[in-house]
Amino acid sequence: MKATIWHNPACGTSRKTLAILEDTPGVEVDVILYLKTPYARERLVQLFADAGMTPHEALRLMGTDAQERGLGGLDTDALLDAMAANPAYVNRPFVETDKGVRYCRPQDKVREIL
Template identity: 70%
Template sequence: MNATIWHNPACGTSRKTLAILQETPNIDLTVVEYLKHPYAADKLRQLFTDAGLTARDALRLRGTDAEDRGLKDASEDAIIAAMVANPAYVERPFVETAKGARLCRPQDVVREIL
């Protein structure tokens, strides 16, 4: 099974999710460090749809200035544009497999799509 994780190595939950993926047999894993290789808007929309989330649901407020910038109350398009410009606004980690996509907070959520 192919799996892609949008990973932030500085995040404990992201590291724990990555470890679950690495320990799972028969996983062909792609790791995207999204702070170095930011998301495209269409990919964010697809991940959110597949995970059953809105952009607002996936907006990272903690440790960012997203709330100060008014993103908490912004439109979906405005939030996604801000996430493309500053990928730190995307909550982490997202994982995608053939079974769907999940925001893996907590990390054990990843097991739903393995």
């Protein structure tokens, strides 16, 4: 099974999720360092839809200036534009397998799609 993780090595939850993927037999992991390889806007739309989330639910406030900039009050299209322009505004980690997409907080959520 192939698994793609949108990963930030500085994030403990992201590291723990990656460890679960790497420790699961038969899982081939593709790691996307999303701060270096930002999301395409269309990809964000698809990830959120597949994870059953809205962009507002995936907005990262901690460690960013999103709250000060009022991003939580933006309409969906404007928020997606901001997230595509600055991937730090997207909470993490997201993981995709052929069984679906999960926002892996807590990290054990990844087991639902393995």
